Amino acid sequence: MSVGWGIAGCGWVARDHALPALLATPDARVVALHDRDPDAPARMDGDAARCAGLAEFLATPGLDAVYVAVPNDAHREVVEAAAAAGKAVLCEKPLAADTADAEALVAAADRAGVLLGTAFDQRWHPAHVRLRELLPELGTVTAVRVVYCCWLPADWTPDGRAHDNWRVDRARAGGGAAIDLAPHGLDLAGVLLGEDVVELTATLQTRVHGYAVDDGALLHGRTGGGVLVDLHVAYNTPDALPRRRLEVVGTRGLAVTVDTMGQTAGGTLTLHRPDPVDVPFAGTAPFVAQFDAFTAAVAGTAPWPYPAARDLALHRLLVETLHTATSSAGARALRTPVRRARASAAPLPERTP
Ligand SMILES: NC(=O)c1ccc[n+]([C@@H]2O[C@H](COP(=O)([O-])OP(=O)(O)OC[C@H]3O[C@@H](n4cnc5c(N)ncnc54)[C@H](O)[C@@H]3O)[C@@H](O)[C@H]2O)c1
Numbered sequence: 001m002s003v004g005w006g007i008a009g010c011g012w013v014a015r016d017h018a019l020p021a022l023l024a025t026p027d028a029r030v031v032a033l034h035d036r037d038p039d040a041p042a043r044m045d046g047d048a049a050r051c052a053g054l055a056e057f058l059a060t061p062g063l064d065a066v067y068v069a070v071p072n073d074a075h076r077e078v079v080e081a082a083a084a085a086g087k088a089v090l091c092e093k094p095l096a097a098d099t100a101d102a103e104a105l106v107a108a109a110d111r112a113g114v115l116l117g118t119a120f121d122q123r124w125h126p127a128h129v130r131l132r133e134l135l136p137e138l139g140t141v142t143a144v145r146v147v148y149c150c151w152l153p154a155d156w157t158p159d160g161r162a163h164d165n166w167r168v169d170r171a172r173a174g175g176g177a178a179i180d181l182a183p184h185g186l187d188l189a190g191v192l193l194g195e196d197v198v199e200l201t202a203t204l205q206t207r208v209h210g211y212a213v214d215d216g217a218l219l220h221g222r223t224g225g226g227v228l229v230d231l232h233v234a235y236n237t238p239d240a241l242p243r244r245r246l247e248v249v250g251t252r253g254l255a256v257t258v259d260t261m262g263q264t265a266g267g268t269l270t271l272h273r274p275d276p277v278d279v280p281f282a283g284t285a286p287f288v289a290q291f292d293a294f295t296a297a298v299a300g301t302a303p304w305p306y307p308a309a310r311d312l313a314l315h316r317l318l319v320e321t322l323h324t325a326t327s328s329a330g331a332r333a334l335r336t337p338v339r340r341a342r343a344s345a346a347p348l349p350e351r352t353p
Contacts (some may be wrong), residue, residue, distance in 0.1 A: 001299040004062035005291075006032035006087075008054070008078045009070035010040035012158035017121075017263045018067055019044055021287035028295045032060035058085040063133075065090065065298045067119070067291075069231065071166040072097040072173050079105040082113040082182050088298045090290075092119045093183045095315045097174030102319075106312045116308040117294055120187045123306070124290045126283030127260040127269040131248065132192050134271060134279065138250025142194060143228040145247040146185035149237035152177070152209050163165075164352065168211040175322050176213025180205060181233035184261060186221070186314050189229045193247060197221035197229050197311070202325040208236035219321070255279075263287060309352045 005028050007014050022028050029144075033041035034050045034057035035091060041050040051057035058066075058081060060288055065088040068078045075096045082089045089109060095102040095118055109116035122128060139302060157163035166172040182202075190196035193213060205216035216234035223229065237243045244261045253273040260267035265285040270276050283289065297304035 001301075002029055003295045003298045004029050004031040004060075004064045005295075006030070006034065006048075006057055006060060006063045006066045007044075008066055008068050008082070009035045009092075009277050010035040010037075010044050010058065011069065012163075012199075013263075014067070014069040016158070017287045018069060018119075018291070020287065021047065021291050022067070024284075025260045025291045025295055027293060027299060029062070031062045032057050050122060054081055058082060058087065063087060065294065068092055069119075070213065072179070073101070073166075073171060076105045077100040079116070080108040083108040083116070085115050086112060086114060088115040088294075090117045090119050093187070094174065094179055094318070095311060097172060097179070099316050099319045102312055106308045115294075115304055116299055117297070117304050117306060118187070118308070118311040119290065120184065120191075120306070120311075121286040122184050122188050122261055123191045123265060124286040125260050125267075126281040126286075127193065127257050127266060127267055128188060128246075129283060130256050130281040131246075131257060131271060134255055135192070135248070135250075136255055137271065138248060138253030138255060141227055141248060141250045143230065143247075143249040143251065144185075144189045144192065145245075146188070146229075146233075146261070147183050147245040148185055148232045148244060149177075149232065149234035149243040150181075150214075151238045152215075152235035153206075155269055164206065166208070168213050170213050173213065174319065176204075176215055177233050177235040178202060178213070178214050178217035178322050178325075179221065179318070180235075182217065182231050182318060183315070185231040185233070186219075186229070186318060187311070189221075189223070189245070190310075190314065191306075193223060193225075193227055195223045195225045195227070196314060197317065198224045200321040204322070204325045205234075206234075214289055217322075217325075221326045231352075237339075269337050271338050282290045292343060316334075317331055 066082040068091040200221040204214035215236040219231040221229040269279040296302040
């Protein structure tokens with residue numbers, strides 16, 4: 001069965017990553033595009049219907065599944081409408097800007113009996129799939145360490161055009177670097193280990209950019225089985241620096257990936273036991289693998305392995321942790337002048353959160 005996809009939110013991730021991946025997914029057809037900005041669908045490739053209104057979009061003939069890539073605070077309204085229309089939904093991370101919206105959109109999918117997944121593309125990166133297979137060679141896994149950072153000033157734009165940078169607006173994003181970037185590492189740790197983080201603390205930073213949300217954060221957690229999970233996420237690391245690294249530490253070995261956390265299929269995987277050995281990996285780009293898997297689930301040919309209830313539990317844990325951390329960071333920010341480093345920053349060739 002060929003699955004008809006619609007894209008709601010035709011901005012950066014939809015245009016540069018999701019649409020090309022969907023067009024490369026054998027059993028997927030893109031039948032409709034929707035954005036509240038009428039110029040945004042016009043910038044997308046293909047001949048899908050361009051729909052200014054959400055109701056018109058959801059009524060497109062042949063529409064089976066909706067990929068939701070609007071800003072975080074708008075996920076709920078789109079997911080609720082899509083679910084009520086009986087469409088399967090793949091919603092971008094984080095599930096929402098807060099817990100109430102995330103709970104509501106998961107409940108809406110449950111009520112409607114439609115499949116809901118979170119678009120954690122990094123689950124599908126071929127290096128991470130290979131790393132999962134290597135875990136037995138590491139002995140008892142003791143820790144997962146993630147560095148996932150980038151440079152995002154207040155006037156950040158993905159393509160040089162003026163951009164609505166909702167990422168630094170607490171109401172629309174739910175916070176700053178931590179709510180945007182930490183979900184990937186939290187999800188990935190659980191996917192790799194087969195057990196999720198159940199305890200989490202966070203220290204937020206407002207040091208470089210001077211906006212009202214965190215531009216850096218350290219998060220420390222523990223899985224149900226006792227594995228330590230450590231995340232450094234940031235909007236204040238120049239993109240030219242090494243800034244994307246994943247380590248899984250065990251009693252007999254250490255696996256390290258570099259530049260695999262992101263939307264593309266590149267990077268390296270090295271196994272140290274103790275001598276380093278480069279481990280080859282092959283497979284499709286993470287977005288293609290993700291859409292392939294969700295398309296198969298909608299077609300009923302394979303199950304979707306990541307229940308929305310599980311993603312919601314992780315989201316709830318993260319948001320609750322950040323709320324506690326945010327108040328102390330905010331108080332510090334009021335007392336301490338923010339040091340601005342914009343002048344010393346490197347050119348910004350690329351951003352890949
Ligand atoms: N998985 C990833 O690697 C990844 C990468 C980037 C972004 N994201 C997520 O994707 C989502 C979108 O991010 P982006 O960087 O593409 O943002 P963006 O600002 O580039 O694009 C968002 C688009 O949504 C449109 N929009 C805003 N509100 C809308 C509404 N209520 N109804 C319809 N359209 C609306 C805007 O006009 C814009 O075109 C966010 O949730 C973000 O966290 C995920």
